[in-house]
Amino acid sequence: MADRHRKIAVAFAREEKGGAALEMALVAGLAAFFAYTMKYLLADPLLANFTRTAKALSQALGG
Numbered sequence: 001m002a003d004r005h006r007k008i009a010v011a012f013a014r015e016e017k018g019g020a021a022l023e024m025a026l027v028a029g030l031a032a033f034f035a036y037t038m039k040y041l042l043a044d045p046l047l048a049n050f051t052r053t054a055k056a057l058s059q060a061l062g063g
Helices: 002-060
Strands: none
Touching: none
16 A cells, blocks of 8 residues: 555656646746836837937936
8 A cells, every 4th residue: 555655656746847847937938928028018118218208308408
């Protein structure tokens, strides 16, 4: 009986290693996607808008 439980535990551990690798790949993919989204869809347009605003204020204040 103990041998049967050991075999089940070993099989579960093997499956869990594969599952952990899959989960890690999924998390890494999501992190890359969100980093890309933050940079190109949020940060770049906001930075461009702030730059234009700063230039306009600088010109308006005579600098």
